[in-house]
Structure formats: structure tokens, C-alpha cells
Amino acid sequence: MTVELPSGLDPFTGGRRRMEVDATDVAGVVAALDARVPGLGGHLVDDRGALRPHLLCLVGEEAVRDMGTPVHDRVRFLIAVSGG
């Protein structure tokens, strides 16, 4: 499946904004990203494993915050307007 990342993470991804990972839910996506780019997961979820409050996670076309949400072919992480 394809994961899309916001440009603000460029300093931590080397500029990669699209990655292919294998995962069954959002938490698995984050874990897979962190395995690919160590430390990246900590910029998507907080110390308790919850999606950071000013990030938006789209599974398909649906915004989700439940890390157990099943994923299919596309997940997008976006910066939310609430972030300033």
C-alpha cells in the first residue's frame, strides 16, 4: 500500500513523501514507516501512540484517529488547519 507524507517532514525523511509499506491498520503503517525511517513514527504519533493532535490521517477518503482502523491501498498523513 502507498503512504503519503507531508512536506514538513522532509528533514526527517530525506525528502521522501511517498512510501510503499505492508500493514493492516494505521498503527501498523506507523510502525512500518518507523522501521523504514527510524524515528519517523515519533513525528506522527505521540509518546502514547496516539496520532499527534494537529495531524490528519486519511484512510482512503476518510479521516480517522483510531490507530486500529484497517487500511487498504492508500493512507495519507496531512497537517491539520488546527496546527496554525
Add this chain to the structure above:
Amino acid sequence: MTTIAIGTMKGAFLVDWDTGEVSEPLFPGWQVTAFGRSGDHYLTAVNSNWFGVGIQRSTDLQEWTPTDSPPAVAGTEGDGDAAGGDGAGDDDGAADGSDGVKAIWTFHRTRDALWAGVQDAAVFRSTDDGLTWTPVDGFNDHRTRDQWGPGLGGLCAHRILGDDDQLYVAASAVGVFRSDDGGATFEPCNDGVPAVGLPDDVPRPEVGYCVHGLQMDPDDPRRLWRQDHVGMFQSVDGAATWTRNEDGLPAAFGFVMHRDAASGRLFTQPLHSDGQRIPVDGDFRVYRSDDDGATWQVSGTGWPTAPTHTQVLRGAVAGDGNGKVVMGTTAGTVWRTGDAGETWDELDLTTPRILSVSVW
């Protein structure tokens, strides 16, 4: 070659001291809250409202690599507001309050370790040049912790000084602490400094002292200087007691305390008051003491003649210890001296609000 590192609300910039050449923005969009050096590594602490805290390292100031695990603690507490005014934070997008660590405000290298002071007020220690961090429980779990509260800039450990044998930590709005056992235990050291807002007839609390800036004489670690919320103080007994000394200053409020090791000169930037936080009468000036804080005067020449209502935050001052001193302002301007404060000039650039500087 000397490089000035400038950390702002929206990225970092490197300036060649001699040519004035300015780098492209580093980490654009990220708050850059602290710089450090450890071993072969330059370190930059970054922070994002969206993505939290991170550390980037470089050995050549060209290629930067993020570390995997910056300081972190589970849970949240304290103010939930890293917003600024008290010298640390921001007014348009600070950390989100979801983590135990909202920002890294200082690095300090000792003989055996690299130390970091963070918000909410905590200290971490690294023995691998900042790759991994261990919480310093003697400070973080201090017996007075439940009495700690934030200043306007948040609850942050913003200065660490000394060496492994005798370590000082300054935290707003908590006070100065000293450890004589390598960070295993800490004791508050604020006698002589009034607590902010408390009348004299109220018993002195053990914590609640709003230290803004702190410097130490590395040749005599018992001598310290402190720009506090309530004035300018010095200690000659390892922070056990503090004496007020503001002779020559137009105002006793401010955030800057810097000492140039070679000359022994002290530098500060007075501000009108905690209520205003701008230079008195718009006269932006750095003040200097040539006598260990006994008296103060305007530091040399080069200052603007037009009204200049800006300030220097506590982390936005640094030097090379040999006459070079740099200060960045909330207006995004940078002032420097290469002769220990005899003459100053303004760099030819304007950046976002400046949070941190370093001279490498």
C-alpha cells in the same frame, strides 16, 4: 572559519562570520530551539507544532541526519502552553502539549556526557553524542516537582552549566538547582532572590524563582551570574546565596546573561519591565560589566539611533569565549561583536523571530 548559527521560529540559518554569506534555510518551517556540540557532532534541536521534537546532527554543517530517539517521556503535565514572552517560546505555534517533552531548550557538554534541558522542565543525559538519552531522575522527579509551575515562556529547563562534579540547572519559573553528585540529586539554590509576586511577609517557598539567564565562571564554578525575573544577581558561593547588583542598568528585567571567558566581561540586554518587555525608551542596547557584575554600562558603539523595540530571548545569545558574542532578536535581526563588546554591528539579514544562536 567562524560560523554563526541562527535558530528561528521557521528554520535555521548559518552565516559566515567573515563574508556574511547566509546559508539556505535549514529545517524550514521547524522551530530551532537549541544548538550544541558533542564529540565530532554539531547538534540542532528542532520542534514542530505538527511533528513534535527532533534532533539533527552533522559533522560538517552541510549534511544533517535526524536521530532516532530524541528525549521523551510518557504522559503530559504542566502548562500545555509553550507560548512565549518569557524568553523561550513562541506566539504563533508552539508545541502541542501532547508529549512530556515539548521542546529542547539547551544542550551542555561536560567531560563525561551531553546534557539536554527540555520543556516541560526536565533534564536528560546522553553518552553517545545525542543519539540516545536517559532521563535524569534526580532532577525530573525532584521532591518539589508538584510545586513547579510555568513562567510565561513555559515550564522549561533552559540552562545547564558546570561539569559532572558540580552541575547547575536553571528552570523557569522554578529556580536554580545544584547537583554535587553527577546529577543523582539536586538541591534548589535561590537564597537572596525574591520569589516573583510574593510579598516579603510571606514565608519563602523552596521553589518558584524565575531565573531567566545563568552564567558561570568555568575557572571558578562557585561564581555565577543570574538575570532573574526580579533583577540581576550574582553568587560567589556556588549559588548558595545571591546578591542583587544592578548599578548602571536602565532596567533590571531581561533574559540575557552571557560571559565572555577571555575578557571575563558579562553581557545583558535590559528590558523595561515584565509588563512591557521592550527596551527602555526604544534604546536597544547591550549592557556590559567589566567588573564581574558590580557595575554595568552600555557595551561599546554601533547601536541603532532609531527607536528599536525588540528583545533578545534567553537562548539567543552565544559566543566563542574569545571576544566574539552574537545576539539575535525577536525582530529577526542579529547583532555581533568581535572585540568583547567594544564595537557592535548588525548582520545584513532579517530572519523570523530568533530563539537560539551559536558561534561555531
